[in-house]
Amino acid sequence: MLFRVLICIILSLMQNVCAKEPITPIPLTMDLNPDKVALGQLLFEDKRLSHDNTIACVSCHDLAKGGTDQLSHSIGINDTEGDINAPTVFNSGFNFRQFWNGRAATLEEQVHGPIHHPKEMGSHWIEVINKLKKDQAYLKKFKALYPQGIQIQNIKEAIALYERSLFTPNARFDQYLRGNHKAISSDEKKGYTLFKQYGCIACHQGMNIGGNLYQVFGVLNNYFEQRGNITQADLGRFTVTGKEYDRYRFKVPSLRNVEITAPYFHDGSAKTLKEAVDIMAFHQLGRTIPEHEKQLIVIFLKTLTGTYQGVLLK
Amino acid sequence: MNKIFTNIVTVLSVILLIFLYQKTQLVDTEQHNQVISTLGTLKQLEAVWINQVLHSRLALNNNYDAMADTWITLETTHQRWQDFQLKRIYGENIAHAEYQKTAYLAQITKRREYIEQFKSVNAILSNSVRYFPTAVSELMRLEDTKLLVGDVNALLSAVLRYSLLPEKETQIQKLIDNLQEKGALSEQDIRSQINIIASHARTILKYRPYIDAILEQINILSTAQKIDLLTTTYVNLQDARLNESTPYHQMLMVFSGLLLLLILFIAYRLRVSYTALNRANQQLKTANDTLEQRVTERTRILSHTLEQLKDSQMQLVQSEKMASLGQMVAGLVHEINTPLGYVKSNIQLIQTIFSNLKHVLQEYRALIVNIPDHISNGKKLKTQIEEFDELKEDDSTGEELLKDALYGLKQIFELVINLKNFSRLDLSNISKVDLHEGLNSSLLIAKHLFKNKITINKQYGDIPKVKCAPSQINQVFLNLLTNAVQAIENKGSIIITTRVKNDHVLVLIQDNGKGIPKKVLPKIFDPFFTTKDIGEGTGMGLSISYKILQEHGGNIEVTSQEGKGTTFTVSLPTGI
Numbered sequence: 033m034l035f036r037v038l039i040c041i042i043l044s045l046m047q048n049v050c051a052k053e054p055i056t057p058i059p060l061t062m063d064l065n066p067d068k069v070a071l072g073q074l075l076f077e078d079k080r081l082s083h084d085n086t087i088a089c090v091s092c093h094d095l096a097k098g099g100t101d102q103l104s105h106s107i108g109i110n111d112t113e114g115d116i117n118a119p120t121v122f123n124s125g126f127n128f129r130q131f132w133n134g135r136a137a138t139l140e141e142q143v144h145g146p147i148h149h150p151k152e153m154g155s156h157w158i159e160v161i162n163k164l165k166k167d168q169a170y171l172k173k174f175k176a177l178y179p180q181g182i183q184i185q186n187i188k189e190a191i192a193l194y195e196r197s198l199f200t201p202n203a204r205f206d207q208y209l210r211g212n213h214k215a216i217s218s219d220e221k222k223g224y225t226l227f228k229q230y231g232c233i234a235c236h237q238g239m240n241i242g243g244n245l246y247q248v249f250g251v252l253n254n255y256f257e258q259r260g261n262i263t264q265a266d267l268g269r270f271t272v273t274g275k276e277y278d279r280y281r282f283k284v285p286s287l288r289n290v291e292i293t294a295p296y297f298h299d300g301s302a303k304t305l306k307e308a309v310d311i312m313a314f315h316q317l318g319r320t321i322p323e324h325e326k327q328l329i330v331i332f333l334k335t336l337t338g339t340y341q342g343v344l345l346k
Numbered sequence: 347m348n349k350i351f352t353n354i355v356t357v358l359s360v361i362l363l364i365f366l367y368q369k370t371q372l373v374d375t376e377q378h379n380q381v382i383s384t385l386g387t388l389k390q391l392e393a394v395w396i397n398q399v400l401h402s403r404l405a406l407n408n409n410y411d412a413m414a415d416t417w418i419t420l421e422t423t424h425q426r427w428q429d430f431q432l433k434r435i436y437g438e439n440i441a442h443a444e445y446q447k448t449a450y451l452a453q454i455t456k457r458r459e460y461i462e463q464f465k466s467v468n469a470i471l472s473n474s475v476r477y478f479p480t481a482v483s484e485l486m487r488l489e490d491t492k493l494l495v496g497d498v499n500a501l502l503s504a505v506l507r508y509s510l511l512p513e514k515e516t517q518i519q520k521l522i523d524n525l526q527e528k529g530a531l532s533e534q535d536i537r538s539q540i541n542i543i544a545s546h547a548r549t550i551l552k553y554r555p556y557i558d559a560i561l562e563q564i565n566i567l568s569t570a571q572k573i574d575l576l577t578t579t580y581v582n583l584q585d586a587r588l589n590e591s592t593p594y595h596q597m598l599m600v601f602s603g604l605l606l607l608l609i610l611f612i613a614y615r616l617r618v619s620y621t622a623l624n625r626a627n628q629q630l631k632t633a634n635d636t637l638e639q640r641v642t643e644r645t646r647i648l649s650h651t652l653e654q655l656k657d658s659q660m661q662l663v664q665s666e667k668m669a670s671l672g673q674m675v676a677g678l679v680h681e682i683n684t685p686l687g688y689v690k691s692n693i694q695l696i697q698t699i700f701s702n703l704k705h706v707l708q709e710y711r712a713l714i715v716n717i718p719d720h721i722s723n724g725k726k727l728k729t730q731i732e733e734f735d736e737l738k739e740d741d742s743t744g745e746e747l748l749k750d751a752l753y754g755l756k757q758i759f760e761l762v763i764n765l766k767n768f769s770r771l772d773l774s775n776i777s778k779v780d781l782h783e784g785l786n787s788s789l790l791i792a793k794h795l796f797k798n799k800i801t802i803n804k805q806y807g808d809i810p811k812v813k814c815a816p817s818q819i820n821q822v823f824l825n826l827l828t829n830a831v832q833a834i835e836n837k838g839s840i841i842i843t844t845r846v847k848n849d850h851v852l853v854l855i856q857d858n859g860k861g862i863p864k865k866v867l868p869k870i871f872d873p874f875f876t877t878k879d880i881g882e883g884t885g886m887g888l889s890i891s892y893k894i895l896q897e898h899g900g901n902i903e904v905t906s907q908e909g910k911g912t913t914f915t916v917s918l919p920t921g922i
Binding site: 052053054055056128137229230231233234235237238239240244245246247248251252273277281317318319 | 408409410411413417418421462463465466469470473474477480542545
């Protein structure tokens with residue numbers, strides 16, 4: 033008797049789950065100060081933000097490459113290979129924290145990181161501001177938007193605002209979520225169902241399909257032991273909190289535009305979506321997914337590619 | 347000195363006002379309310395947050411966006427709290443509040459860590475719980491698993507129960523071990539599926555208590571009480587501040603009231619001053635406007651005065667002349683009077699003698715007839731008597747001559763008497779005067795002017811004596827009579843009328859002469875105005891007359907019609 037009651041409860045709960053999709057579409061528009069966004073873009077694309085004027089933000093977050101550099105590890109100044117895979121800048125404004133280990137609470141806070149990282153831009157604020165202040169165009173533009181002129185806070189704000197403007201609405205899946213059932217094919221729908229059934233949805237949910245919680249990489253099967261060669265970057269959130277609990281714990285990445293942001297994971301180890309799905313299924317879900325189902329999940333994932341300024345990303 | 351005092355008082359007032367104002371500004375109710383409201387928001391947000399956690403636990407929430415958003419809102423709210431200048435709002439004594447705040451922030455940070463853990467663990471647990479029945483049915487679908495049905499179902503029901511309610515783990519552990527033991531001899535695919543089931547069952551076993559522990563921690567770390575304490579602390583701080591500032595508040599009220607009164611008083615004073623100033627300005631303006639007019643007026647008055655002065659001077663000269671004339675006349679009259687007296691009596695005596703002589707001569711004539719010529723002296727006598735007869739014929743003539751002489755003397759007497767009157771009146775200043783007497787003497791003096799052409803018609807009324815300077819009044823009459831005579835070219839008449847009108851005596855001197863032209867009429871009383879040839883008239887007569895009457899409180903008026911005549915009316919008050 034009790035068993036049946038429980039089943040009923042569980043079924044009703046599942047019903048509840050089914051009634052409301054765990055993924056929500058990206059808003060079609062955002063209200064951002066266009067002048068500040070434009071200034072932010074200039075800064076985002078300005079190599080003077082790096083020590084030797086070789087690297088700009090855009091160097092590793094190329095909009096033509098899905099907001100990434102499509103490398104396992106980014107290349108910083110002096111051709112130094114970085115420690116970690118560059119996450120996409122697209123939709124980063126919807127993430128609850130920034131960086132793989134979530135060490136920055138906001139995009140503004142995040143700006144500080146790459147500029148100062150010796151393997152990335154290797155610079156510091158004084159250097160950056162001195163360079164920018166020599167540029168009359170910047171002086172003028174900052175003065176027009178910020179009474180205090182060129183200041184750390186204002187640079188951060190402008191860049192962050194530009195990054196927030198890099199959102200990708202109107203993915204085919206979003207169109208489906210908005211009620212256009214023809215926006216995705218039946219196979220893609222099957223893929224979505226499998227995505228939910230296998231439990232991917234447990235972490236990859238919300239507007240950004242991820243990006244709103246931390247999770248251990250290797251819940252059911254230890255990923256790092258199998259991969260070997262553990263680096264500092266693999267420790268994840270542990271490097272921020274120092275708590276054993278946070279070892280190998282990362283911010284769950286967004287699956288938005290996942291089709292064009294290979295290679296995957298913080299270490300850039302998965303070159304294809306199929307590989308990534310395999311790794312996730314085994315280490316996070318403790319399962320192996322049959323080939324044809326994996327295929328369906330992958331084609332579902334490809335419906336998550338959105339548009340930037342009205343153009344579908346490639 | 348007064349000014350320095352005022353300045354000092356003003357400065358002190360301002361300083362006091364600022365001091366009191368600052369003291370009362372200690373209490374920033376608005377900011378305090380915002381702090382309290384911020385705390386309220388925090389409490390509410392946390393309640394929402396925890397609600398979202400529980401919803402996720404029961405799979406009522408199928409994503410963590412809302413939870414993440416709530417945290418962002420919470421952080422923003424924390425930032426707002428941090429941005430409050432609490433020392434400014436509550437004073438320096440906020441160490442306790444700051445301590446409580448730090449404790450709260452530490453606690454909520456900890457709580458948040460647990461919530462992040464919850465999110466991770468909940469994802470894993472819910473995934474396993476959700477997958478577990480599927481895993482079991484997947485096993486059942488495989489061949490040769492009938493033997494396992496009982497164990498698997500026992501495990502399934504135990505795990506599902508366990509996922510929601512606290513159960514003994516050891517029993518489930520046994521069930522897992524049991525299943526794995528039974529399946530150990532099975533096919534590879536059965537074993538691996540059993541392993542998956544076991545793995546998920548262990549995951550549930552591991553994470554279910556874990557998530558309970560996390561939820562308990564989240565519960566324990568409830569910050570509601572801390573927020574309440576903080577609210578109380580802030581309210582107490584605020585109350586303390588209020589108590590501190592109340593007397594200053596009252597003082598400020600009183601002081602402000604006083605200042606207001608002072609300002610009102612000053613405003614009133616200013617207004618009064620302003621009005622006065624305005625009026626003065628107005629007057630000044632008016633004065634400026636009329637200045638020219640007034641200058642003209644004044645000039646006119648001055649020139650008039652100058653003329654009057656000239657008149658007076660002329661009059662003075664004239665009256666001096668008249669006075670001298672009066673004295674001379676008086677002396678002359680006296681000198682004439684004496685010989686005149688005895689001439690008159692001598693002539694009267696001669697008249698008597700002449701009458702007697704006439705009588706004797708008649709007697710002689712009668713006698714002489716009888717006297718012969720031969721008588722020696724008879725003829726001679728006769729001749730003499732005849733000569734007397736001639737005289738006899740001229741008897742009347744002789745008498746007439748004497749009569750004429752007497753009449754002439756009488757006339758001289760009258761003239762002398764009049765002259766005497768004239769001069770006498772001149773000497774006596776003011777006395778009660780019978781104007782008729784004055785008129786008469788004037789007429790007498792002017793008589794020589796009348797000749798045969800003018801008849802005088804006196805229509806004297808019954809008038810009282812008038813107090814006046816007779817010499818001057820006589821001069822007026824003489825003047826008027828002279829003018830009247832001169833106005834009459836051929837024959838004419840002058841009518842002199844006297845009467846009383848109200849309290850004035852009127853003397854009208856009316857002629858039927860040529861009249862005065864209208865153009866000239868207004869000027870006739872002006873000094874030196876004359877129509878006569880040079881040397882004939884001074885032009886002073888009427889002006890002096892006018893002046894004299896003015897001084898007597900009387901008046902002289904003229905009406906004239908050209909060709910018909912002129913009437914001068916002299917009026918003198920009876921009262922003087």
